[in-house]
Amino acid sequence: MTGRLTADQVTVAYGRQTVLDRMNLHVDRGETVGLRGPSGCGKSTLVRVLALLHRPETGQVLLDGTPISGIRYQVPVDVRTRIAVLFQSPRAAADPRLTLADLIAEPLRATRAPRDTIAARVADLADTVGLTADLLTRRPHAVSDGQLQRACLARALVHRPDYLLCDEATTMLDAATQALVAAVITRYQNDTGAGVLLVTHDPALMDRWADRVVDLRHLDDGDASACADG
Template sequence: MLELTRVTVGYDPRDPVVREASLSIAPGESVGLLGPSGCGKSTLARVAALLHRPYAGAVVLDGEPVRGWRHAAPRAQRTAVGVVFQQPRLSADPRLTLRELIAQPLRATGRRAEVPDRVAALAPAVGLTAELLGRRPHEVSDGQLQRACLARALVLRPRWLICDEMTAMLDASTTAALVEVVETYRRESGAGLLAVGHDRVLLERWCDRTADWRTVCGAGGTAQESMSPTP
């Protein structure tokens, strides 16, 4: 399980962005976190991804409490979570080729020997050609760069995937393609998914259940969930 319990977090302790938020995801489950822009759902997603330390509350990952954040988190926990952000150009090093971008997590964890095989497997899965892999971010479209960022998130075979407005800047065909990549990975690996967004139709078609932001916070942090319709 990935469990967030009564999490309070923000960027100024005197004025938290999120108060008393609780959410849980089971292995293999896909959960949509629905809310308007600016409500704090991306900040909560960063807590779930072990990238932002909360002021209060608890995060439990696979039965183990999380006590370290970012590089201070134990490697086993840090590498268990893959993240795709909304704006690929802000999360990609402009100096790297797409091939190098995808391989970043492997190199950072001392697994350089796996780079050729993993990149070769993931590139076609996300729709990147060999020619595109040699380009840098400024030489590709937003959709192509987001494909590389998704491959980067999957390269360590995470047990949990956080997609924070992953498709917000993409056209309908690219959105459908990337959602299918995530779903294929989830089916094959049994990974859990937190998909953050403001598009109710997309989240309810994509996810097993959807938690509405208005009821994720406060009152004990119990989320109101709506089951996704049967296709």
């Protein structure tokens, strides 16, 4: 299955600090790309750019060779739902007012999916990530980090994205939940041919999961960037 998500000559700065300098990176459908580099090197910033959450100063994001203009809701729904992101901290990514069921359903409601479609999709994904019916009725404060991250993973998969960006998504989890999250993502990738970008400081996970690795400090298969000092 062909397709590619690309960061082309992306530059991002915060004030006078350049975090990414003419960064090139691509993720093909069906492959897992590992992204590594020291803290402060811009890994999370690059994820946000690719997820259409942050506009770069220069450069662009391309989806299957087509440049994407705008970010967030400026991007047509059939384009932005092809890219999903799973962040490191589920508590920072989850609305504390929502139950886990509502958290999973939120992206479908935002695109005005039919109610019966939402209910069926939430039930299917809850089963996929191992969330029982009683957990679905709870709010984030009443569940563990691992349970909440499983709900966030279900939410990320709810639109069946072609690309899943994982930003240290297993760092805060215990070993059993790490294994479950990795297994769910791998199975999803095998079933759909999705491309996965994996940001992690875990070398064992990187070696086991990634088809190729891009280091933000060096040239790697044509992909390059400059790290910020410090």
